[in-house]
Amino acid sequence: MTKSVVVIGAGLGGLSTALRLSYKGYKVTIVEKQSTPGGRLNILKQDGFTFDIGPSFFSMGYEFKELFESIGEPIPFELNELDPLYTVNIAGSDRVFKIYKDLAKLAEEFRGLEEDFEAKAKKYLLGAKEIFHDTEYRIIKKNFNSILHFLASMATVPVKHLPKMFRTFWEELERHFDSEEVKIIFSLVAFFLGATPFNTPSVYNLLNYTELQHDGYWNVKGGMYKIVEGILGLLEKKGVEIKLNTEIVRVEEVNGAMKSAVSATGERFDADLFVVNADAAWFRGKFLNRSKYTPEKLDKLEWTLAPFTIYLGVKGKIDGIQHHNYFLGNNFRAYADTIFRSSVAPEKPYYYVNVASKSNPECAPEGCENLFILCPVPDLRVKPDWSDADKLVNEILEDLGQRVGYDIKNNILTKVVYTPNEWEKMFNLYRGSGLGLAHGLNQIGAFRPSNKDEKLKNLYYVGASTTPGTGLPIVVIGSKLITERIENEHSAV
Numbered sequence: 001m002t003k004s005v006v007v008i009g010a011g012l013g014g015l016s017t018a019l020r021l022s023y024k025g026y027k028v029t030i031v032e033k034q035s036t037p038g039g040r041l042n043i044l045k046q047d048g049f050t051f052d053i054g055p056s057f058f059s060m061g062y063e064f065k066e067l068f069e070s071i072g073e074p075i076p077f078e079l080n081e082l083d084p085l086y087t088v089n090i091a092g093s094d095r096v097f098k099i100y101k102d103l104a105k106l107a108e109e110f111r112g113l114e115e116d117f118e119a120k121a122k123k124y125l126l127g128a129k130e131i132f133h134d135t136e137y138r139i140i141k142k143n144f145n146s147i148l149h150f151l152a153s154m155a156t157v158p159v160k161h162l163p164k165m166f167r168t169f170w171e172e173l174e175r176h177f178d179s180e181e182v183k184i185i186f187s188l189v190a191f192f193l194g195a196t197p198f199n200t201p202s203v204y205n206l207l208n209y210t211e212l213q214h215d216g217y218w219n220v221k222g223g224m225y226k227i228v229e230g231i232l233g234l235l236e237k238k239g240v241e242i243k244l245n246t247e248i249v250r251v252e253e254v255n256g257a258m259k260s261a262v263s264a265t266g267e268r269f270d271a272d273l274f275v276v277n278a279d280a281a282w283f284r285g286k287f288l289n290r291s292k293y294t295p296e297k298l299d300k301l302e303w304t305l306a307p308f309t310i311y312l313g314v315k316g317k318i319d320g321i322q323h324h325n326y327f328l329g330n331n332f333r334a335y336a337d338t339i340f341r342s343s344v345a346p347e348k349p350y351y352y353v354n355v356a357s358k359s360n361p362e363c364a365p366e367g368c369e370n371l372f373i374l375c376p377v378p379d380l381r382v383k384p385d386w387s388d389a390d391k392l393v394n395e396i397l398e399d400l401g402q403r404v405g406y407d408i409k410n411n412i413l414t415k416v417v418y419t420p421n422e423w424e425k426m427f428n429l430y431r432g433s434g435l436g437l438a439h440g441l442n443q444i445g446a447f448r449p450s451n452k453d454e455k456l457k458n459l460y461y462v463g464a465s466t467t468p469g470t471g472l473p474i475v476v477i478g479s480k481l482i483t484e485r486i487e488n489e490h491s492a493v
């Protein structure tokens with residue numbers, strides 16, 4: 001008989017796992033607490049404006065190609081490579097740095113700041129390239145059955161990379177570059193991992209290789225939600241049912257297996273197999289009462305920063321801004337040192353702005369722009385009270401208006417703000433952490449909550465807080481790994 005699978009959560013992890021399993025012949029049902037599928041990769045429509053609420057670009061676009069190739073379908077959306085990758089504005093500097101993959105063009109951006117930039121960058125990126133390719137299949141795209149298995153795999157990584165475990169991301173940059181601006185810009189990516197460049201191991205410099213040389217950055221024509229719509233079309237073709245507005249609040253076990261997932265209204269979902277796309281650490285504590293994942297122990301883990309997001313519909317066209325932009329202050333080290341620990345909202349906030357209407361005009365009415373602003377802030381363990389959200393919004397809009405030379409505040413047609421409290425409630429994100437568990441060396445591979453349950457033999461996990469980790473392409477890799485495990489352990493019929 002065909003095996004049935006219930007996937008709990010319709011984030012990218014749940015949707016892509018459902019896609020792979022349904023094409024392999026499993027009978028899949030998805031249950032999702034929200035009224036729209038997509039999880040953090042979601043959409044917001046208001047007053048004629050359309051916003052992607054979370055992810056706005058991604059690296060390793062070939063992982064999406066692999067997902068659709070693996071099921072024999074053409075990719076159902078159009079990928080668009082970013083060039084430049086993004087721009088960076090640093091307070092006090094009159095330059096706007098455009099970050100190109102083309103190193104000769106990038107060298108022009110750093111002219112007068114970093115001598116011999118191109119040669120230095122080539123050398124730096126060669127080291128990053130080697131570590132990326134030496135770990136890709138040994139560590140990232142691999143299932144681990146035990147800590148020993150993981151350590152054995154780590155031991156096969158060429159020993160020349162060992163010193164990088166003991167240096168920080170920043171120290172590695174200091175070995176190659178003199179200019180503060182180059183070091184700051186090349187270290188921004190460390191914040192996505194849940195730490196600062198000053199305490200992230202230097203191995204993660206490999207991310208600059210993925211961004212600047214390997215595959216660059218991509219977004220999707222018509223907006224990021226086209227990814228979700230494309231997957232939904234294929235799931236429908238395969239008869240996958242999606243039950244929205246259905247939050248799982250209890251699980252039932254029988255004989256070492258999960259038997260049912262029970263919703264808040266008492267609806268039961270029975271299946272042969274279960275895949276949890278909710279946060280893999282939080283779910284184990286909340287519903288399986290695992291002693292390793294009590295709130296006290298979850299609080300001691302390292303979590304990525306929480307998002308503070310603003311969605312703005314603005315009247316008029318803003319010339320002084322591009323599609324992807326970082327706005328930084330001039331106190332990088334001090335900011336990095338306090339951002340994870342401060343119980344007050346940042347005073348001179350660092351933030352990211354995406355203006356989707358620059359390349360997708362249908363996202364905003366004619367003559368208008370839609371702005372998505374993301375300011376990473378401490379999670380709810382550190383700053384639980386966001387009643388002062390308006391202050392941070394004002395601060396950001398004031399600063400942004402000045403830097404781009406446009407009166408944004410007086411041209412707002414629509415505005416929505418999500419503090420970490422909203423992010424936590426919407427998707428059950430632990431303490432509002434935006435990208436889930438961080439990626440320090442003690443929280444990766446077999447040290448991360450496994451994608452296979454420790455006790456229940458038919459329960460699996462996919463998504464940001466299980467292996468390999470967070471970010472859209474990595475979650476898609478996670479769906480491949482979990483599908484392999486399920487196929488090996490429980491064939492479709």
Ligand SMILES: Cc1cc2nc3c(=O)[nH]c(=O)nc-3n(C[C@H](O)[C@H](O)[C@H](O)COP(=O)(O)OP(=O)(O)OC[C@H]3O[C@@H](n4cnc5c(N)ncnc54)[C@H](O)[C@@H]3O)c2cc1C
Pocket residue numbers: 008009010011012013014031032033034037038039040041053054055056057058059246247248249277278279307309374426427428434435462463464465470471472473475
């Ligand atoms: C503001 C922001 C910006 C980001 N920007 C980028 C970016 O530019 N590029 C990039 O690559 N990544 C980005 N990320 C990270 C990326 O969004 C995540 O890594 C990825 O979307 C995680 O997918 P997921 O499937 O693991 O989880 P989710 O998207 O969180 O999906 C999990 C789903 O499970 C549902 N759920 C939870 N509990 C239950 C329950 N009990 N019952 C039923 N359903 C439940 C949730 O509602 C949710 O829909 C960003 C994240 C945020 C928050």
